[in-house]
Amino acid sequence: MTLYPYIDISRYMDTKHALIAFDALSQPTRLAIFRRLVKVGPAGLPAGEIAEALNGRQNTISTHLAALARSGLIVSEREGRTIRYSANFKAAGDLVAFLLEDCCGGRPEVCAPLVTNLACLQQSAMEPCCD
Incomplete structure (x- = not known):
């Protein structure tokens, strides 16, 4: 409730x-x-x-x-x-x-670092990632 x-x-x-x-x-x-x-x-x-x-x-x-x-x-x-x-x-x-929502105007190569950083959120916060 x-x-x-x-x-x-x-x-x-x-x-x-x-x-x-x-x-x-x-x-x-x-x-x-x-x-x-x-x-x-x-x-x-x-x-x-x-x-x-x-x-x-x-x-x-x-x-x-x-x-x-x-x-x-x-x-x-x-x-x-x-x-x-x-x-x-x-x-x-x-x-x-x-x-x-409209990330990078449909240019996935520009958004790649952002997507990589978001994917790193699934890893342990104690481990370095996405260098």
Whole structure:
């Protein structure tokens, strides 16, 4: 059960919704939260663990989590007294696709470095890639 209503940017991606998502990511703590949730994968993290990992006050982190949830970039689920947050990978992917929709005007050779970098995201973050 999702606790926060959010904009489903994966269904309605347009400039307005992309700007809402980018606005949510334009604050350092929210960007750090989103990156941490992406790193841990679909299992996500409880709000308290997110606050602890970022050395943030729980009420402040909750405000940031709510902003990210409203943007559609993260989702939340209640587990008893705990709220677990995870990245909405479909929405994040659709946001990247929105940015790259008309990449290089149909010239794949120009987009090759970008595609290679995106492919490297599937590798472990600890391993160097795409040199």
